[in-house]
Amino acid sequence: MSRVRRFGFLAFGFLPWAMGLGPWALTPGPRQSPAQYDVHAVRFATLPAFRVSSLVADADPARRLDIAMMVWVLRSPERVVLVDAGFYRDKFMPQWKPVDYVRPSDALKAGLGIEADQVTDIIVTHVHWDHLDGADLFPRAKVWLQREEYDYYVGPGGEVRNRAIDPEDAAMVARIAADGRLMLADGDDREILPGIRVYTGGRHTFASQHVGARTRSGTVILASDNAYLFENLERGVAIAATIDRAANVAAQARMLKLAANPKLVVPGHDPAVFDRFPLVKPGVVRID
Ligand SMILES: [Zn+2]
Numbered sequence: 001m002s003r004v005r006r007f008g009f010l011a012f013g014f015l016p017w018a019m020g021l022g023p024w025a026l027t028p029g030p031r032q033s034p035a036q037y038d039v040h041a042v043r044f045a046t047l048p049a050f051r052v053s054s055l056v057a058d059a060d061p062a063r064r065l066d067i068a069m070m071v072w073v074l075r076s077p078e079r080v081v082l083v084d085a086g087f088y089r090d091k092f093m094p095q096w097k098p099v100d101y102v103r104p105s106d107a108l109k110a111g112l113g114i115e116a117d118q119v120t121d122i123i124v125t126h127v128h129w130d131h132l133d134g135a136d137l138f139p140r141a142k143v144w145l146q147r148e149e150y151d152y153y154v155g156p157g158g159e160v161r162n163r164a165i166d167p168e169d170a171a172m173v174a175r176i177a178a179d180g181r182l183m184l185a186d187g188d189d190r191e192i193l194p195g196i197r198v199y200t201g202g203r204h205t206f207a208s209q210h211v212g213a214r215t216r217s218g219t220v221i222l223a224s225d226n227a228y229l230f231e232n233l234e235r236g237v238a239i240a241a242t243i244d245r246a247a248n249v250a251a252q253a254r255m256l257k258l259a260a261n262p263k264l265v266v267p268g269h270d271p272a273v274f275d276r277f278p279l280v281k282p283g284v285v286r287i288d
Pocket of ligand 1: 128131
């Protein structure tokens with residue numbers, strides 16, 4: 001709603017004239033379009049020769065794939081929203097041996113010119129290290145988790161309730177909560193920001209969520225690890241790591257319907273994301 005239009009309505013035509021604005025203030029302005037985002041995937045590392053059978057439930061154990069580590073960026077004139085935050089703590093490097101690693105905040109700066117303190121919100125799809133760990137690289141961002149995910153994995157003092165979350169990450173989320181920046185979403189199909197909805201049911205973790213964003217092309221769905229690869233979505237096969245296979249398959253089928261086009265469902269670790277969508281820069285593709 002434009003200021004002029006609201007003003008004209010409230011003042012019922014008197015004040016605009018009094019202020020010399022003239023009759024144009026009474027004519028309805030152009031309808032303000034609802035919030036809409038441009039969407040990019042930004043790659044910050046590769047995990048080489050990852051076992052595909054750890055990603056796709058029925059895959060041949062011999063298959064290997066260099067998987068992409070990425071974050072997704074939703075931008076509107078009002079907001080810069082990350083979906084997931086990657087990882088940066090040193091401890092993960094020898095353990096997982098990422099190659100072509102760039103700190104996620106540096107990848108955002110290099111790829112899209114976004115400074116860390118410009119990020120307004122981070123929607124964390126689930127508490128695993130490779131999606132949550134980077135959340136404290138962005139000092140001003142509100143951090144969104146599902147309430148059930150937070151309560152299941154993080155105790156009131158920031159302690160680990162289930163070892164799927166790294167202890168340092170649990171403590172970090174508790175610090176963000178103490179700082180007043182933790183936002184908890186209550187369940188499925190919630191519009192948490194204008195034009196952005198979160199959905200549960202993927203059951204990668206206890207209450208993992210995926211994200212739908214309104215774009216110029218209609219709804220884009222960021223599946224994160226609720227669908228690791230395009231192969232999960234295209235063959236209707238559960239992810240290998242789920243606490244409920246049937247729920248995961250149903251959630252993937254739903255994602256394909258929620259998206260404006262089945263091609264606009266983006267899986268969590270598929271390197272083909274960077275082939276299927278137009279390249280903006282090395283390691284950056286535009287999704288919408
Ligand atoms: Zn992951």
